[in-house]
Amino acid sequence: MKKVLFIDRDGTLVIEPPIDFQLDSLEKLQFYPGVFQYLARIATELDFELVMVTNQDGLGTTSFPEETFWPAQNKIIEAFENEGVRFSEILIDKSFPEENAPTRKPGTALLTHYIKGNYDLENSYVIGDRNTDVQLAKNLGCKAIFIGIDINPEATLTTTSWKEIFTF
Numbered sequence: 001m002k003k004v005l006f007i008d009r010d011g012t013l014v015i016e017p018p019i020d021f022q023l024d025s026l027e028k029l030q031f032y033p034g035v036f037q038y039l040a041r042i043a044t045e046l047d048f049e050l051v052m053v054t055n056q057d058g059l060g061t062t063s064f065p066e067e068t069f070w071p072a073q074n075k076i077i078e079a080f081e082n083e084g085v086r087f088s089e090i091l092i093d094k095s096f097p098e099e100n101a102p103t104r105k106p107g108t109a110l111l112t113h114y115i116k117g118n119y120d121l122e123n124s125y126v127i128g129d130r131n132t133d134v135q136l137a138k139n140l141g142c143k144a145i146f147i148g149i150d151i152n153p154e155a156t157l158t159t160t161s162w163k164e165i166f167t168f
């Protein structure tokens with residue numbers, strides 16, 4: 001059975017833009033320190049499928065037009081592929097929080113094929129910087145790695161270091 005790392009994007013793979021939390025230009029694109037080195041080692045040395053799962057509030061509306069999203073998103077994917085990191089699937093929820101969509105993290109509606117499929121979710125992880133990522137792990141029946149400073153008691157590991165995630 002395959003193990004999966006469900007990886008958040010903003011605040012986990014890239015720095016979340018501090019003012020509006022919206023990565024809508026290449027100028028705002030900054031990668032998380034150490035992520036290339038250690039995610040590449042995870043990809044090549046460990047046995048996990050990599051899946052990106054991201055909430056992009058209102059993507060496709062006037063508040064976040066698609067054409068401002070894709071240049072940075074495509075650059076992120078290309079940069080990781082250049083380092084040998086390939087995501088088997090990229091799942092993007094475009095709803096606003098107040099819509100309470102089942103597809104929005106911590107909802108699992110975009111991930112039902114992992115729940116129903118032949119996956120070892122008990123030994124899989126969600127890696128993310130929000131409590132919703134930790135809740136997603138709970139909802140999937142997998143473990144959580146929380147990226148943050150304050151210990152998240154529901155996460156197996158709390159860290160700000162991709163080196164530490166790799167070592168763990």
Ligand SMILES: [Mg+2]
Pocket residue numbers: 008009010011012128129130
């Ligand atoms: Mg995040």
